[in-house]
Amino acid sequence: MNILVVGSGGREHALCWAIAASPLCSRLWCAPGNAGIAEQADCVAIAADDLDRLVDFAVGHGVDLVVVGPEVPLVMGLVDRLAAAGIKAFGPSAAAAALEGSKGFMKDLCARYGIPGAGYRRFSDAEAAKAHVRAQGVPIVVKADGLAAGKGVTVARSVEEALAAIDEAMLAGRFGSAGREVVVEEFLDGEEVSFFALVDGDHALPLASAQDHKAAYDGDTGPNTGGMGAYSPAPVLTPALEARVIAEIVTPTVRAMAAEGRPFTGVLFAGLMIVAGPDGPRPLLLEYNVRFGDPECQVLLRRLMSDLVPALLAACDGELKNFQLRWYPETALCVVMAAKGYPGDYGKGSVIEGLDQAGRDEAVTVFHAATARDADGRWLANGGRVLGVTATGANVAAAQAAAYRAVDVLRWPDGFCRRDIGWRAVGR
Ligand code: AMP
Ligand code: GLY
Secondary structure (H helix, E strand, C coil), X not given: CEEEEEECCHHHHHHHHHHHCCCCCCEXXXXXXXXXHHHCCEECCCCCCCHHHHHHHHHHCCCCEEEECCHHHHHHCHHHHHHHCCCEEEXXXXXXXXXXXXXXXXXXXXXXXXXXXXXXXXXXXXXXXXXXXXXXXXXXXXXECCXXXXXXXXXXXXXXXXXXXXXXXXXXXXXXXXXXCEEEEECCCCEEEEEEEEEECCCEEEEEEEEECCEEEHHHEEEECCCCEEEECCCCCCHHHHHHHHHHHHHHHHHHHHHCCCCCEEEEEEEEEEECCCCCCXXXXXXXXXXXXXXXXXXXXHHECCCHHHHXXXXXXXXXXXXXXXXXXXXXXXXXXXXXXXXXXXXXXXXXXCHHHHCCCCCEEEEECCEEECCCCXXXXXXXXXXXXXXXXXXXXXXXXXXXXXXXXXXXXXEECCCCCCHHHHHC
């Protein structure tokens, strides 16, 4: 098969790494990719949101399967455009991607179908939203309705903070049209965990759990990022809780989407809060993403023993019902190395040494999130999150130790990472 992966981050490197290993894959492209991805795929200089050129490329090159990494092209309708051109694509239609593309849509759907999550109200008028915040008090959560590159959620500890978030989104236009409407939500207290499933329109095939670390610095302090590290499985999601997530959240959502005439195909990424209840811990849905997480994808695929390509095809073809996947029992853990300054301003072009040596350990795979190569073949940092140093081990402590051994082999003075990825699970 000729396969095209869309995107350029560590997630897409992991996808290309897994797809390139499949005997079903004869030709692999990635648009736009990065220098690390170029080790597995032919990189094509087309941006992930340039739908016209992506469709033209796929048609012109006889692409049999497109695998879409990021949410933006999904919400824009890339899968619909490819389908219209007769090309199979892994990922939801625009109508189904609304689960991530509109928080108000997601909340209304869950309310209608009894899927448990935080209480909420939707607002298109800033004054009404503010009056609601004043009446409710804090803590309270303000969310821009649309896609905001991970910056649209404010967990407000003071009324002023919540009011400012409403002003920024609705009046100052910080997120453009994505912030014209907001969801104001009840604050849930508990431990966060993510759960992933492949979905084929009416059946969900569970993948695994993962936990990421969104804060930039050790001890979960500092500004929010796209994710500084992740591990899978996440022990907080016990088998009993996982069964509840599938029965109470994932399966009802898949049914609801089908009933609404928006059947969901692709990977469903449920962001969950495990809250304490009178009958013990219980999972509540915080949010849906309609794609793999980054860096969660890196740890999931490092644990997957089965060929990924047949699973993606089964999702596209509505054939997940009798599909099975095999997993390595090990824990996988990914440490993100970012350019100093991230998630604020950072420089590009600094030299990274030691990559070959770091990847020599069999337990370690270094995925590239943003690298380039200079004329001498040296690796250069080319973005905020730059590398995902991923390792497996018999348990989370062993995976963590192997990942940091590899990190310590790298020589990149302009980069940094957190030193405590996995601390919750190690503590458990
Ligand atoms: P994002 O992934 O950018 O949508 O960020 C959402 C983050 O905000 C989650 O990962 C949680 O940490 C937090 N969050 C979202 N909704 C709630 C809620 N209802 N209660 C508490 N924290 C929340
Ligand atoms: N790491 C979180 C995300 O991909 O949304």
